[in-house]
């Protein structure tokens with residue numbers, strides 16, 4: 001469903017993505033993790049066809065990059081971390097608009113079901129500018145789900161969601177994948193997404209440090225107690241011996257001092 005081969009993306013002379021390759025099939029959920037600036041959003045935007053790759057080849061839902069942008073839009077949904085909404089439309093007008101544009105059959109009933117699923121029903125007549133950050137995120141995801149895309153790219157979708165919202169979203173991702181969708185979910189919260197991910201792509205400095213089954217990352221760093229520790233090991237600077245790095249990463253984190261002087 002997604003085939004990425006030797007993807008490179010230069011912003012002028014800055015190499016943001018450097019030779020990334022991976023592929024995902026139907027029903028697979030890939031966690032895209034890595035430090036700030038690793039190239040996660042850039043990779044997603046290339047897959048979504050929003051920016052042009054400098055080199056490499058991409059095929060999404062059987063469509064080679066650039067061949068059929070309209071069909072790609074029908075088959076794929078990309079939800080950015082700060083979703084652009086229409087200031088003048090209410091929650092239900094957003095869903096109604098997307099339903100009409102994508103020609104979704106019986107879209108009115110689906111819109112209500114999605115508003116109920118994402119706890120937006122009481123805000124159905126609220127304008128986009130009056131929504132909280134988490135509500136905006138939920139509305140953007142609901143709009144993406146409305147036309148049942150084969151490929152879902154969710155960039156930091158957990159940011160701003162409350163715990164019930166996170167649970168609803170992760171369950172919905174699981175259900176979508178069970179129905180055949182391919183999902184990439186980028187997040188800094190690996191511990192939160194690891195249960196739904198079948199695969200992981202760990203990026204750092206524009207490169208893929210790891211791609212494979214989520215469980216295999218832990219096997220690669222046998223001393224890591226958690227998947228998160230294995231992730232830290234994979235992204236530790238100067239790591240040459242995975243087992244050493246994993247041990248370091250598994251050490252307890254030092255307390256973080258707050259402005260008030262208390263340790264978190």
Ligand SMILES: Nc1ncnc2c1ncn2[C@@H]1O[C@H](COP(=O)(O)OP(=O)(O)OP(=O)(O)O)[C@@H](O)[C@H]1O
Pocket residue numbers: 011014016034035036037038039040041042043
């Ligand atoms: N339009 C742009 N022009 C120039 N450089 C860019 C542009 N967009 C991103 N970059 C740079 O490319 C690199 C990768 O950025 P990207 O947004 O893909 O990282 P990311 O892994 O998504 O980061 P984060 O976790 O902070 O969201 C960064 O160094 C960023 O500054």
